Amino acid sequence: MIQHHLTDEMIAAMAAGTLEAGWALGATTHLTMCSACRAGLHAFERIGGYFLECEVANDNLDEGWREMERRITESQWEEDPVTSSPRSEAEMFLPEPLATYVDRAGGLKWRFLGRGAAQMIVPTEDETTTVRLLKIPAGQPVPEHSHRGTELTLVLDGSFTDEVSTFGPGDVEIADGTLTHTPRATEGKDCICLAVTDAPLKFSSLHMRLFQRLFKI
Template identity: 60%
Template sequence: MIEHHLDDDMLLHYSAGTLAEGWSVAVATHLALCPLCRTNLAMLENVGGYFLESQDAGKDDVTASWQSLRARIEAGEIEKVVPIKKHTAANNTYPEPLRSYIEQAGGLKWRRLGRGAAQMIIPTDDNTTTVRLLKIPAGQPVPEHSHEGSELTLVLDGSFSDEVSTFARGDVEMADGDLMHQPRASAGKDCICLAVTDAPLRFKSRFVRWLQPLLGI
C-alpha cells in the first residue's frame, strides 16, 4: 500500500510537459506503481482538455498552436516527456520507464560507496538534474544530510525510515534544505531507491563532505 504520493503541483507540471527529464523519469516510474496518482493525473489531464476545448479556437488557430509547440520542442525549450507504462509482474524491482533507462546504460552497474552501500548514475539528456539508483544495506543508515536544492526519492524495494516517516515500495519523499535527516534501511532487506537531485547533498559530517567529490554525491 503506497502511502506517500506525488503532489498535485508536480503532477500538473508532468501533465503539461514542463518537468525536466530527470524529474519526469521519477514521476513516470512512480505512476507505473501507483493507481491513485494515475487517477489524479487523468483528472488533471481531463480538466486541462476541457479548458482547451472550451476556447473555441478555429482550425487555423489550432494549426498555428501545434506548429508553435513543435518548434519549441525541436528548439529544446520543452523538456523530454517520459511516458508512463503501468507496472506488471515482469517489471520486478525496476518498472518501466526506469527499466529502459537502465538497459540503455548497459544494465545495472553498481558502484560501491562504502559500508555496503552502492549507487548507479542513470544517464539522461538533462543537465539540470542527477538521476541515480541507491542501494542501502539492510539496517544501515546513510550519513546525516540536508540538501542544497531539491531531492525526490522513490523506493523501489525494501523500505527506509527517517525523521519524517517510513517509506516502502512506491512511496515518494520530497526533501529540500529545510530537512536534515538520516534515512536508515529497514532490517531484513536492502533498500533500493531511485533518487533525483538538482544540487549536491549537504552532509553534516566533515569527513563525508571531504569524500563527497570522490563519491559523486
C-alpha cells in the first residue's frame, strides 16, 4: 500500500507537460506503480482539457464553474480502470518507463560506492537533473545530508526510514533544503531507490564531501 505520493503541483505539471525529463521519469515511474496518482493525473488532464474548450467556446462563467466542479467531483471517484497485475520481484524492481531508460543505457550496471552501497546514473535528455538508481544495503544508513535543491526519491524495492517516515515500494519522498535526514535501509532487505536531484546533496561530514566529489553524488 503506497503511503507517500507525488505532490499536486507535480501531477498538474505532468498533465500540462511542463515537467523536465528527469522529474518526469521519477513521476511517471511512480504513476506506473500508483493508481491513486494516475486518477489524479486524469483529473488534472480533464481540467486542462476543460480550460482549452472554454477558451474556444467562451461560455457563461457560472455555467463554466459548475461544469468544472462536476468534472472534479466525478474524477475523484473515477479509479483508473487499468489495475496492475501482480508482478515478479524483478519486474517490480524496474517499472516502466525506468526499465526502458536503463535498457537504453545498456542495462543495469551498478557502480559500487563502498560498504555495499551502489549506484547507476540513468541518462536522460534533461541536463538540469541527475537521475540515479541507488542500492542501500539492508540496515545501512545513507550518511546524513541536506539538500541544495530538490531531491525526489522513489522506492522500488525494500524500504528505508528517515526522520520523516518509513518509505516502502512505490513511496515517494520529496526533500528540499529544509530537510536534513539520514535515510536508513530496513533490516533484512537491500533498499533500491530511484533518486532525482537538481543539485548535489549537502553532506554533513567532511569525509563525505570529499567522497562525493569522486562519485558526483
